[in-house]
Amino acid sequence: MTKVERTMKAAILIQQWYRRYLARMEVRRRYTWTIFQSIEYAGEQDQIKLYNFFNALLTHMPDPAARGVGSDVSSKSSTATTSPNFEDEVEDCVSISTLDNVYKGIHINSPLTRQDLDALIESFRKKKQHRLHAKYVASILKDAIAHLKRLPNLNQASTAISKQITICGDLHGKLEDLLVVFHKNGLPSAENPYVFNGDFVDRGKKGLEVLLLLLACLLVFPDGVYLNRGNHEDLIMNARYGFVREMKTKYKQNSDRLLKLIEGVYRWLPLGAVVNNKVLVVHGGVSDATDLDWVRSLDRYKYVSLLRPPVSDSTASGAEVVDKMEWKQVFDVLWSDPQNLEGCVPNTLRGAGTYFGPDVTDRFLEKHKLMFVVRSHECKTGGYEIAHGGKLITIFSASNYYELGSNKGAYVKLVGPQLDPHFVQFTTAAARTKKLTFRQRVGLVESSALRELSGKVLAARESLLDEFRKADPDGTGFITVTEWCSAMESRTGLTIPWRMLREKLVSQDPVSKNVEYMTTFQEHLPGKKASEATVVETLYRNKSSLEAIFRIIDKDNSGYISKEEFADACALLEQHLQNPFSKEQQLDICRSMDINKDGMVDLNEFLETFRLVDMAPHDGDDADDSSPG
Structure with missing residues (x-):
């Protein structure tokens, strides 16, 4: 080739490489965006689901005094009603x-x-x-x-x-x-x-x-x-x-x-x-x-x-x-x-x-x-x-x-x-960040999204393991990519491109390309800062009522609410609710309250979950504070 031909061919190759590079960056940017948005909306969905559940409990559960529990459950009015004062x-x-x-x-x-x-x-x-x-x-x-x-x-x-x-x-x-x-x-x-x-x-x-x-x-x-x-x-x-x-x-x-x-x-x-x-x-x-x-x-x-x-x-x-x-x-x-x-x-x-x-x-x-x-x-x-x-x-x-x-x-x-x-x-x-290259900026955002996603995956560990083991009846430790993607979507509730993300979230067998599903729970990226992970503290305004309700649901007085006892409580609520909780919603709520993922909900977990969704502010200390803070 002449020098001009070589120059033209080099220019075309560089152009093709650059277009592929931009396409890869755009794919990373888009799936990163999908992760962030899916996690955000899932959080709002959980908030509404849990809040409605606790309001239903406080409004419709029978009077504990009538059950011999010894603590009154106040009939909580709607959040749309207002105090006359x-x-x-x-x-x-x-x-x-x-x-x-x-x-x-x-x-x-x-x-x-x-x-x-x-x-x-x-x-x-x-x-x-x-x-x-x-x-x-x-x-x-x-x-x-x-x-x-x-x-x-x-x-x-x-x-x-x-x-x-x-x-x-x-x-x-x-x-x-x-x-x-x-x-x-x-x-x-x-x-x-x-x-x-x-x-x-x-x-x-x-x-x-x-x-x-x-x-x-x-x-x-x-x-x-x-x-x-x-x-x-x-x-x-x-x-x-x-x-x-x-x-x-x-x-x-x-x-x-x-x-x-x-x-x-x-x-x-x-x-x-x-x-x-x-x-x-x-x-x-x-x-x-x-x-x-x-x-x-x-x-x-x-x-x-x-x-x-x-x-x-x-x-x-x-x-x-x-x-x-x-x-x-x-x-x-x-x-x-x-x-x-x-x-x-x-x-x-x-x-x-x-x-x-x-x-x-x-x-x-x-x-x-x-x-x-x-x-x-x-x-x-x-x-x-x-x-x-x-x-x-x-x-x-x-x-x-x-x-x-x-x-x-x-x-x-x-x-x-x-x-x-x-x-x-x-x-x-x-x-x-202004000094970072385009690739570095995309990588920074991508890493943050994957950290958020890893947190959600770890929170759903027990549920995911159940699904993985169903797909692996022989206990090989491996399942197909399709089975892994299906389990991830159904158990986390996040509709994101799992197949595209598998290389960043899980290990695969180099020959069969099957997924080694236990590696799903390994920390692939540094954890989130504690200050970002904390959730706002609110008061237990209804603590006595909730303790009474917990004892009502805990029918065998074991100190734990099992899935069966929780389902019975939901069945009790169905006669009062126009839109009762489905079986899947019941399981989701129960899993949300099971903070340590041991399969049961103790009193502390029950109160803690309510604390995260309870209304604020509450009636608190009215002492004067002469300092601006």
Whole structure:
């Protein structure tokens, strides 16, 4: 070959190699993303399943006194019911510790001014800031509640003055992302309005700062800020995903009273916004039952949590149906996800809300004379996604959500009379990751995903071993790849590309290519940091009731609940529940409570599982705390 021919052939070979390299990197990125998302949704599903189970126990189990147990089980009302003294409790929360000479943080006014907002931003921006005093936190929360109470369920946003509006998705305690948005797009005002579409807290370390900053913007620029409720504006979710722990760490003795105020904020947050009567902005989405007229007229304040439908005190079945149908209206707009297939089906992946197809979106928009829907609720690699023929936009504003480098954040600006969407992407990756190559960044995210996955696999060890041994009746220690993949999917509940991942998770025989299934439980990657693995601590508000219930279920007084005894308890509940637990759900719940995986549930495991799903905050120490923390 001539020199030119050799050069051309070399260039073609390099190009082919590079394309294969990019394809391999894309495959790794996609399965990593699938792992993260599957684990996230499985966690939400477990949360809802366990919470419903414990609520059913506390509501419907027979009185222990009648069984001779000696402890009363209180009939627990729905989380949707409210205490008649809640407003008084909120007022009491404001009488939080006075300032003293120890406090070195900023001082702000009530009502807040623009100068206060600037001082708040500057204080939060500093890495070693003095924590805002609990008295000022309570003041912002109380003023926000008073303002939010005056707002409708669906805010009416307008671009008549601004000619544009900015919509931000989930922030999840990522203060740096919020500050980047303000830096790139400017602070809110009547001339620069924002819609913040829920999920302000949880997972990130600065949830309180994000929430306070958004509320402060709302109070200073009431015509320039619209806040929507998300599915994480829910103290039950906060108890599992970190915000309650954050509050108890930052404001130790005042955390219960501050959380009571935050509960008031959640309950008064609007459920959505309508821009120029053309675009609906809600956190989750819609369903085939969503009716905006109904959403506008319902009492949003009574929904303390969306994780359980309200239970009517009335014995009339009609009243209960109305309550649950109304609850579904709220649940669907906060928890639903789109799908490519037509129709509307229960969201089995999250365990809550619906999957709605393009036909459902079309009918909804036609019914309410809208152009398109903007929603959040799902992390996207680029920070946004356009679906359903351009009529559904997902916007997600928390960058590096799963791991550094896992995704970009984004916000969308609706511009002009037709509200044309313009997307802006950003990331707040740490300085150390900016120097990494593309391959190194993919490897970093992949390693984190595999660590998460290994934890889930180890948690399902006993169940997996049962399945493996069924496929290996001769005890050879080997099963086929297909059998291994089937067992992994069925027993972990995670729908991910197991066949593609097998080389990273398990050893194979080099000749037969069969899987040596015991190596599934080896630690292939370094373990997770303890600080990341811990779960928020909440109080045993119902400890005496739960101990009594445990003794009822433990019919042979062995100190352990067996699977058979647990099934009997579920059978007892079936007569009270419209949707009783299936046999598979019973086993899943029992396995979830069996923390040490010995096949039985003792009292400590029973209480511990309840602690992880119980509501927060609880009535706690009301002693004054003069320090900001």
